[in-house]
Amino acid sequence: MINFDKNKYLPYGKQKITRSDISAVVRTLKSNFLTQGPKVPQFEENLSKIVESKYAVAVNSATSALHIACLALDLKKGDRLWTSPISFVASSNCALYCGAIVDFVDINPRSGLIDENLLEKKLETAALKKELPKVIVPVHLAGTSCNMEKIYKLSNKYNFKIIEDASHALGGEYKNQPIGNCKYSHITVFSFHPVKIITTGEGGIATTNSSFLAKKMTELRSHGINKNESEFFSKEEGLWHYEQINLGFNYRLSDIHAALGISQLKRLRKIIEERNKILKIYKSLGKNLKISFLEIPEDCKSAVHLGIIKLNTDDPEEHKKIFKNMRMKNIGVQLHYIPIHTHPFYKKLGFKYGDFPQSEIYAKKAMSLPLFPGLNKKNQMQVINYLKDLIK
Structure with missing residues (x-):
C-alpha cells in the first residue's frame, strides 16, 4: 500500500512487482536462455488462452506490434489509415512508418472513444471520393472497447482491415467476450509498458486468428528471417541455413521480459x-x-x-x-x-x-x-x- 505523504509523488499509474515476479525473472537470468528461448512462446501461448485468440506474436513494444500489424496487412505508400485523435501518437505513426496517409475520426465526447456514427458518415464521403481507408485502428481508451460490432459491419461494407489498439485493454471484455479474441478485427495489439494492466518492463503483443498474419508478423519481428526448412528456397544448404525473405526488424521480446509477463498474467x-x-x-x-x-x-x-x-x-x-x-x-x-x-x-x-x-x-x-x-x-x-x- 502507498501511504500518502505531501512530500511524496502520487503518480497516475505505476507497476506492481511481487516476489513471484522477481523469482520468475531471476530463474530466467540463471537459465540457458536470456532471449530466443522458451519463455516467449510460453508467454504467447498463455496470453492467447486468456484472450481466446488462435495466435499471439510478442514484440518489444506495442508500437512495434502496430508497425508489423500494418505491414502484415500490406499497408503501403499511398494507402490510408484512420484512427482516433485521442490516443498516443503510436496509433497513427504506424501508418507513416509504412508510407501511408493518416487521417482521424472524431470521438464521442461521453466515452472518449471513436464515434462510430461519424466514422460511418466519413466512410460514405470517402467512398464517393474513392479515398477509402485500407486500415482503421479503433483505440480502446482507458481500457474500454469501442463499438467493434458496428465497426466490423462497416468494414464488410467498405472493405477495410481492422487493428484494435487495445494497449489499455488487456483483461477487458466486449459483449461478454475477451478483448483480443479478434472476433471483430484482424489483429489486436496490447501494451506491457509499466503503467499498463500488466508489465513486461517494455513490451507488446499482437493477437490474431489468421495463421498467415501470425507467420508474417513473426518473420517481421526478427529481420524478416525464416528458419523453417520446408519453406527454404535453397534446398541443398547445411544445418546452419536460414533465409531472409522480407525486410524485417529487430523487434523481439527477450525471455527476461517474457518471464515477468508470464508471472503477471497469473493475477x-x-x-x-x-x-x-x-x-x-x-x-x-x-x-x-x-x-x-x-x-x-x-x-x-x-x-x-x-x-x-x-x-x-x-x-x-x-x-x-x-x-x-x-x-x-x-x-x-x-x-x-x-x-x-x-x-x-x-x-x-x-x-x-x-x-x-x-x-x-x-x-x-x-x-x-x-x-x-x-x-x-x-x-x-x-x-x-x-x-x-x-x-x-
Whole structure:
C-alpha cells in the first residue's frame, strides 16, 4: 500500500512487482536462455488462452506490434489509415512508418472513444471520393472497447482491415467476450509498458486468428528471417541455413521480459477487479463534484487502465489551473491525450485546430486521476478532497 505523504509523488499509474515476479525473472537470468528461448512462446501461448485468440506474436513494444500489424496487412505508400485523435501518437505513426496517409475520426465526447456514427458518415464521403481507408485502428481508451460490432459491419461494407489498439485493454471484455479474441478485427495489439494492466518492463503483443498474419508478423519481428526448412528456397544448404525473405526488424521480446509477463498474467483477473473497484470508489467520492467520468457502455467490462474525469467547465484556463495545483500537491494527474492532430509534426502534414472539435474540447476538460493496484481509499479521498477544494 502507498501511504500518502505531501512530500511524496502520487503518480497516475505505476507497476506492481511481487516476489513471484522477481523469482520468475531471476530463474530466467540463471537459465540457458536470456532471449530466443522458451519463455516467449510460453508467454504467447498463455496470453492467447486468456484472450481466446488462435495466435499471439510478442514484440518489444506495442508500437512495434502496430508497425508489423500494418505491414502484415500490406499497408503501403499511398494507402490510408484512420484512427482516433485521442490516443498516443503510436496509433497513427504506424501508418507513416509504412508510407501511408493518416487521417482521424472524431470521438464521442461521453466515452472518449471513436464515434462510430461519424466514422460511418466519413466512410460514405470517402467512398464517393474513392479515398477509402485500407486500415482503421479503433483505440480502446482507458481500457474500454469501442463499438467493434458496428465497426466490423462497416468494414464488410467498405472493405477495410481492422487493428484494435487495445494497449489499455488487456483483461477487458466486449459483449461478454475477451478483448483480443479478434472476433471483430484482424489483429489486436496490447501494451506491457509499466503503467499498463500488466508489465513486461517494455513490451507488446499482437493477437490474431489468421495463421498467415501470425507467420508474417513473426518473420517481421526478427529481420524478416525464416528458419523453417520446408519453406527454404535453397534446398541443398547445411544445418546452419536460414533465409531472409522480407525486410524485417529487430523487434523481439527477450525471455527476461517474457518471464515477468508470464508471472503477471497469473493475477490478471485480480488486477482487473481491483482497478474496477478503485474506479467505483472514485465515482462514489466524486458524485457531488462538478466532474463527469467517461461512460463505459453496458456491453463492456473495462480493464480500467485509466481513471479519466472531465471537468464541467468551458474555461481552458480553469483546467490548466486545477491541473497545475494538483501537481503542486504531488498528485500526478495527467492528460490522456493531447489530440494527435495538434502536435507540431502533424500540423506539418496539414492538420490544424478545428479539424476534430470534440477531441479538442475533450483535451481542455480531461484529467487522469491516480489509479493503479495498491492505491488505497485514503489516497483516493485525499485526491478527491484536493480536487474538491480546487473546483470550489
